[in-house]
Amino acid sequence: xxxxxxxxxxxxxxxxxxxxxxxxxxxxxxxxxxxxxxxxxxxxxxxxxxxxxxxxxxxxxxxxxxxxxxxxxxxxxxxxxxxxxxxxxxxxxxxxxxxxxxxxxxxxxxxxxxxxxxxxxxxxxxxxxxxxxxxxxxxxxxxxxxxxxxxxxxxxxxxxxxxxxxxxxxxxxxxxxxxxxxxxxxxxxxxxxxxxxxxxxxxxxxxxxxxxxxxxxxxxxxxxxxxxxxxxxxxxxxxxxxxxxxxxxxxxxxxxxxxxxxxxxxxxxxxxxxxxxxxxxxxxxxxx
Amino acid sequence: xxxxxxxxxxxxxxxxxxxxxxxxxxxxxxxxxxxxxxxxxxxxxxxxxxxxxxxxxxxxxxxxxxxxxxxxxxxxxxxxxxxxxxxxxxxxxxxxxxxxxxxxxxxxxxxxxxxxxxxxxxxxxxxxxxxxxxxxxxxxxxxxxxxxxxxxxxxxxxxxxxxxxxxxxxxxxxxxxxxxxxxxxxxxxxxxxxxxxxxxxxxxxxxxxxxxxxxxxxxxxxxxxxxxxxxxxxxxxxxxxxxxxxxxxxxxxxxxxxxxxxxxxxxxxxxxxxxxxxxxxxxxxxxxxxxxxxxxxxxxxxxxxxxxxxxxxxxxxxxxxxxxxxxxxxxxxxxxxxxxxxxxxxxxxxxxxxxxxxxxxxxxxxxx
Numbered sequence: 001x002x003x004x005x006x007x008x009x010x011x012x013x014x015x016x017x018x019x020x021x022x023x024x025x026x027x028x029x030x031x032x033x034x035x036x037x038x039x040x041x042x043x044x045x046x047x048x049x050x051x052x053x054x055x056x057x058x059x060x061x062x063x064x065x066x067x068x069x070x071x072x073x074x075x076x077x078x079x080x081x082x083x084x085x086x087x088x089x090x091x092x093x094x095x096x097x098x099x100x101x102x103x104x105x106x107x108x109x110x111x112x113x114x115x116x117x118x119x120x121x122x123x124x125x126x127x128x129x130x131x132x133x134x135x136x137x138x139x140x141x142x143x144x145x146x147x148x149x150x151x152x153x154x155x156x157x158x159x160x161x162x163x164x165x166x167x168x169x170x171x172x173x174x175x176x177x178x179x180x181x182x183x184x185x186x187x188x189x190x191x192x193x194x195x196x197x198x199x200x201x202x203x204x205x206x207x208x209x210x211x212x213x214x215x216x217x218x219x220x221x222x223x224x225x226x227x228x229x230x231x232x233x234x235x236x237x238x239x240x241x242x243x244x245x246x247x248x249x250x251x252x253x254x255x256x257x258x259x260x261x262x263x264x265x266x267x268x269x270x271x272x273x274x275x276x277x278x279x280x281x282x283x284x285x286x287x288x
Numbered sequence: 289x290x291x292x293x294x295x296x297x298x299x300x301x302x303x304x305x306x307x308x309x310x311x312x313x314x315x316x317x318x319x320x321x322x323x324x325x326x327x328x329x330x331x332x333x334x335x336x337x338x339x340x341x342x343x344x345x346x347x348x349x350x351x352x353x354x355x356x357x358x359x360x361x362x363x364x365x366x367x368x369x370x371x372x373x374x375x376x377x378x379x380x381x382x383x384x385x386x387x388x389x390x391x392x393x394x395x396x397x398x399x400x401x402x403x404x405x406x407x408x409x410x411x412x413x414x415x416x417x418x419x420x421x422x423x424x425x426x427x428x429x430x431x432x433x434x435x436x437x438x439x440x441x442x443x444x445x446x447x448x449x450x451x452x453x454x455x456x457x458x459x460x461x462x463x464x465x466x467x468x469x470x471x472x473x474x475x476x477x478x479x480x481x482x483x484x485x486x487x488x489x490x491x492x493x494x495x496x497x498x499x500x501x502x503x504x505x506x507x508x509x510x511x512x513x514x515x516x517x518x519x520x521x522x523x524x525x526x527x528x529x530x531x532x533x534x535x536x537x538x539x540x541x542x543x544x545x546x547x548x549x550x551x552x553x554x555x556x557x558x559x560x561x562x563x564x565x566x567x568x569x570x571x572x573x574x575x576x577x578x579x580x581x582x583x584x585x586x587x588x589x590x591x592x593x594x595x596x597x598x599x600x601x602x603x604x605x606x607x608x609x610x611x612x613x614x615x616x617x618x619x620x621x622x623x624x625x626x627x628x629x630x631x632x633x634x635x636x637x638x639x640x641x642x643x644x645x646x647x648x649x650x651x652x653x654x655x656x
Contacts, residue, residue, distance in 0.1 A: 052654050061569055061651040082574075089571020100566045100653050104296040116290040117572045125290075161570070173654050 093162030152183025312592020315545030328615030373494030
């Protein structure tokens, strides 16, 4: 990261502990993270690894137990709930797995309402909403209700809404999870375009390996901690990322070492190694 | 202008919206009708204010004209007439009396003023209260109730009297008044020496309080009411009997209305918890969200108020046709007060949903 880069998001020692004493669970543990304008960071990890908890804290929707989160220099962990609201409104855009559109409103009104919250109303709000939607290929859907849209269209509306108040930070939670491959790819490219515009930082939490293609950096979160992506390898059978040193099983084949998430996967591999080598290709996970 | 979220939310469930509006409308209908009936009843006794006398001499201990018998001798009234400031003391014969109309027995309050024909009185007063011998003046309520109309005959203790004219306006909801000639009244009551009251007509400039005191000082067997006190004595019974009931009905109406609005908005808020959570997450302030809830409540109560107002007016017209005794009076002040009540209803009904909104965790948005 060069000195000229404008850091939008800076997290230091972010920790979230649920419960107390022996029942305490460290959902997120001492996470450090910097994301600059124009950068798209993908956070991956197994279910329950703390990805969404981390994203929720980065967006100011959950207070960390300890640590600091700075959005464009403002430590949001020190703000009251009332002070956090305008930060979320102006500085953060959210994109959700389940879209979370307002079902009773039209597509256009979904964007307008977000603008209304920021004090923009009337023709100004309408004009901006139309521009945002037209830019995302939704010109013919302005008056549709959210329930009348396809999943891909809903997510495009969700992206338009996230950008309505021109936030510096966009947080996306599993943005492609409910989409087919074509629409998922569309959304990936839209997210990439958002970051490539150079003004915004984008943080995406996802299981979707395809997003790795467009991410500038990929981080692996497991047990609440960011792991060294370099030591992660992919299980050639199930495709899951596993820590090399903690793999359930490892096998040598054709001069290469393969690591598995479970013994079952290693047995399956042994039965027909060629099949899995063709399916998944190189076993090493690309790092950032 | 912003996006009409409240309207969209309400109209998203049209059936529930219609039922809720009907519920509020019913509450408003109940409140307005009860108030209108109370106002109608409260006009009872107005006739005593419309009559030309300013003071009423009654037998000592008389509480009111309807539930208390007053007997005053003509001699006592002639004696009272000597008090300074009095132009005339008019003997009044009055009592509730049965009579027959087309073979049916009815009842009404007979009133006869034994007034000196030389006493200067406005023509309208003579027309309304002083029928010629053999005739009576009845009001619209009695006419509607009995079917008795002009030139028809009613029989009082064997004395047949013809309806001279029907006064369309009436204030006496409980006991309709029948004005008759004093000669006819004497025949019906069969007493000439005793009358019910003495109606005192003051000389111009005379002070009623002083005259009343002078009459009572002169004759301790009588007491003196002003016209207003006499009319109020009738309303006192209505107020004492009906006000507590009316108050309870008004409170019930208010609670029903507030409960309907509150439940509707609360249910809508729960159903849309996630959407409110999204609003919170993307930066909707508490005030912004409260305004949505309050707008929903206000729209519901406003629509209910309009429906209730129209329904109350329609019901009043129907009641007037079916039950003439039920006089309903809609006062602008009451309608405005009920509107104020519905605004209060909206505020009260918003309280619980607003608390619910406060408790919504915006992090809900990340739950699939």
